[in-house]
Amino acid sequence: MTNNHQFTQVIFEMLNKYFDKNAEDIFQNSPLLQYLNIKTKSANKGSKSRLSVGNHYALYVLVEDYINKGFYNQKNYEDYEGARFSDLFRRQRELPFGEKLQNHALNHRLNMEFTKYFPTLGQKPILRDLETSRYWINENLLIIKVAKVNYNIAIVIKEIIDAYVNARQQSFRDFMSYCDELLEIENKDNNEAVNFIKSLLRPNVDARVFEITSYGILKTFYGEQKIFWDYSLEELTEDNLILYKTGRTNANDGGIDFVMKPLSRFFQVTETIDVNKYFLDIDKVQKYPITFVVKSNETPEKIKEKIQEEAKLKYKVKAIVNHYLNSVEEIINLPMLHEYIDIIIEQGKISDIIKEIAIQSQLEFNLNS
Structure with a gap:
């Protein structure tokens, strides 16, 4: 056998x-x-x-x-x-x-x-x-x-x-239980919580777990940042950046994964370097700028270079190629997510990531019982 x-x-x-x-x-x-x-x-x-x-x-x-x-x-x-x-x-x-x-x-x-x-x-x-x-x-x-x-x-x-x-259901229940345990011991053993989060950022991790984890990291990271804005200089409004999850994880639904308020930034999570996927995401929002969160250790420059090379092969016309490249607002890779975690550690907010992972996993995997 x-x-x-x-x-x-x-x-x-x-x-x-x-x-x-x-x-x-x-x-x-x-x-x-x-x-x-x-x-x-x-x-x-x-x-x-x-x-x-x-x-x-x-x-x-x-x-x-x-x-x-x-x-x-x-x-x-x-x-x-x-x-x-x-x-x-x-x-x-x-x-x-x-x-x-x-x-x-x-x-x-x-x-x-x-x-x-x-x-x-x-x-x-x-x-x-x-x-x-x-x-x-x-x-x-x-x-x-x-x-x-x-x-x-x-x-x-x-x-x-x-x-x-x-x-598989039991595996995810165990995952949720471990999240709960980490929230209880987080103040006593910060390293264990950090190692747990970083273990979810490996290339072989389930795509939905990666999307949930990256959302928890980015929501916490941006949540500490403020902007001042308004329609006149005399009455500026102070706002924290808030990241919203727009749908179910890893869903083939034609949607955008995260949206940031009040900057109206779009984020798309992907585990592939297949540039056709990038083109599709860019096209479906009519070339509105998108930040790609990529489950890869390749540098943002290398990923963008691949997009450029593929765009040249596919479209030949420089104006179209540049239009696609200009639609890539930022590329966030695995090393950058690790850097964000380090910043969050300094801010004492590591438990916020665990809480978000637990909440989103509960919703995603229907483990409410």
Whole structure:
């Protein structure tokens, strides 16, 4: 057996529960179980590892539909008119961490990734009729023959995904508990709180955790800065800079991540140096100046240089290239965020970052219970 990891043991506990001595053979003969073994590797890696449940849930809702409609261990699934896309999509979004899921996994992403792992198999997990928007799970992948006996793994598939999601939920609950602990001990052990925050700024951290952390840092950092403004010199108004979060983290919703008042600065968080992403963000606000917060150790100058080079290749015209470059107000990278933390430490405000991380994580990961 290959690709063993900590959660593999959980998979085999479930297989043993249902199939006893045939568990190993069923696993070895099931591409779907092997795929899930690959996709559940991050179950016990903690909240900071990347969380992606789109393909899990595309599989889950179809298997759930298959079971709920009474096709488990029956022989008439071939006559089923198929599940409606709208029902499957709604069900995905009801599941933990699924609130923001798009249609990509159901429509192509699961099938593409599965084929990548099993290129010669000739089978895909999802079958669909584009004209009617009806979907089916590929029953050929659910029926596993071992010693001339057919075993249906639908219920096991559903339970494995449930267990994986529960493990990830527990990781985020532990993350929240640690935030609470740090708030309690912050005055006694400032270094532990600082090390915790800095550990969330590594390149391999979950994109949503990074966005939440960078927001906490920037909100605290800018919150200590004041400006004086008004419509006349005689009546100047003193205001602190306030950073607002405008939506859910890492959402593919076409929005802007943070907005600063009263300067009306836009901030966009990204974990990529893919310059097309920068162009897209700039275009969607009609080239209004944007500050990019980048999960990278590359210098702002190097990142901007890449944007310039790509813009030259894509547009050729200097006026257009300059328009894009002028829209990049500032680039904030990981080393700069570390510098801001050091300044916040001097101001005695490190607990403000922890509080903001806790609040935003509670909202993001739906861990109110």
